[in-house]
Amino acid sequence: MKRVIMTAVVLSFFILPQTTSWAYRDYFTPEQKIQLLKIQTVLVDVVALTDKGSVPAGPIRDMVAGRLADIGYTVVTDASKPHDVVFKVKCEQRKTWEGTTASGGDADLPDSPSRVWKGPACQLNYTLGNMKIKWQKEVRTDFEDAADAALKANAGDPGEYAMAKLKDLLGTYDFPVIVAADWGQADRLLKVLDNSKGDQVRRLKIISLLGEMQADAALPRLKEALKDRELNKEAAVALGDLGPDGIPILVDILKTAKQPDLQAAAAKGLGKIGGINGDVRVVDPLLSMLDAPGIDIRVQTEIVWALGKIPDKRALAPLRALYKKVLHIRDPENKDLQNLKEALNWSTKQLDMDEHLS
Numbered sequence: 001m002k003r004v005i006m007t008a009v010v011l012s013f014f015i016l017p018q019t020t021s022w023a024y025r026d027y028f029t030p031e032q033k034i035q036l037l038k039i040q041t042v043l044v045d046v047v048a049l050t051d052k053g054s055v056p057a058g059p060i061r062d063m064v065a066g067r068l069a070d071i072g073y074t075v076v077t078d079a080s081k082p083h084d085v086v087f088k089v090k091c092e093q094r095k096t097w098e099g100t101t102a103s104g105g106d107a108d109l110p111d112s113p114s115r116v117w118k119g120p121a122c123q124l125n126y127t128l129g130n131m132k133i134k135w136q137k138e139v140r141t142d143f144e145d146a147a148d149a150a151l152k153a154n155a156g157d158p159g160e161y162a163m164a165k166l167k168d169l170l171g172t173y174d175f176p177v178i179v180a181a182d183w184g185q186a187d188r189l190l191k192v193l194d195n196s197k198g199d200q201v202r203r204l205k206i207i208s209l210l211g212e213m214q215a216d217a218a219l220p221r222l223k224e225a226l227k228d229r230e231l232n233k234e235a236a237v238a239l240g241d242l243g244p245d246g247i248p249i250l251v252d253i254l255k256t257a258k259q260p261d262l263q264a265a266a267a268k269g270l271g272k273i274g275g276i277n278g279d280v281r282v283v284d285p286l287l288s289m290l291d292a293p294g295i296d297i298r299v300q301t302e303i304v305w306a307l308g309k310i311p312d313k314r315a316l317a318p319l320r321a322l323y324k325k326v327l328h329i330r331d332p333e334n335k336d337l338q339n340l341k342e343a344l345n346w347s348t349k350q351l352d353m354d355e356h357l358s
Helices: 001-017 023-027 031-036 056-071 146-152 158-172 174-182 184-192 202-214 217-224 231-241 244-256 260-277 280-290 297-308 313-327 335-357
Strands: 043-050 054-056 073-077 085-092 121-128 131-140
Touching: 031 121, 031 131, 043 056, 043 158, 054 158, 056 073, 056 085, 056 174, 073 313, 085 158, 085 244, 121 158, 121 335, 131 158, 131 174, 146 158, 146 174, 174 184, 174 202, 184 202, 184 217, 202 217, 202 231, 217 231, 217 244, 231 244, 231 260, 244 260, 244 280, 280 297, 297 313, 297 335, 313 335
Parallel strands: 043 073, 043 085
Antiparallel strands: 043 054, 085 121, 121 131
16 A cells, blocks of 8 residues: 555656646636637726725726737726626735645746735736636735835835836736636737747747647747747747657757757756656657767756656666766866756656656
8 A cells, every 4th residue: 555655656746747837727618618719808807905995996907908908809997898708907005815825836936826925916817707717826026015115215105106016017927928828829829929029038938838738839830939049948848848749859959959058958848748748758869868978067957857757767777877977076166067966866866766666
């Protein structure tokens, strides 16, 4: 019985960290997924609360509505008008307690609701019909005490100051493409990608989201993005989310690319494929480059991390050999070396545990 339990624990270690925010969508019915795909008209509902009570939310509502309209949605603010979904934003000078949150997955991301944060924050979510969806994001100011921050800035009313700062944050946080991805609208994201030539941050975000979505339309666009020096690393990692179809492309990049950071991204993508899909075809190409002549230590490190995610005992001896080779090198100022040692320590432990349980 203990053996069964330990096996389950180990398997969960390999599998659970690989899940993305996209995975929870499985609780939608096929009909609801179709509804999400067809969302065009969005009702924006905004509440603004300060220590003095409710305050006019018009400026924040206009900001949110404008940003959704920018990527092609029809936005309404009157609940009596027809709409496909309600996009809700609650901004507070002092965040109210909402109980504990889970760890792992979305809960560990910077824009996820934080149960420990008590300062100014805006929470974003949406409802589909009468169903409140698990999707929830949060933006927070860099100060927790609005009164103190307003005093230091000579800004007058703390509540007004907090709302102004939260409005600015909503102007830079790319919630429109994040929620469009949650709705499965790959075609819309591809159009935004084409129209965002001068915004590399947004383009990188969309490339990453397309990978997480495992959208069929994403593969040719990710291949194209590999040719762009400013997008190719994110595209290589995103290819790892698309599954086995990305293996030949990523192997070629790992073996032939001249940019170490791009090779490292390819190794990370292969690790995703191996870890998520259990596809051991990635192991041989990763091992062939593990200690190849002239290999960059940063690439080596990503290969080590990747191999540790795949329960294949063929990797254990080569990883042990490399660990023995670098273990006694004393150079505490060399961060790359320390990162490699950390990766080797973790990966050998995972594979060693897997070998004992198999």
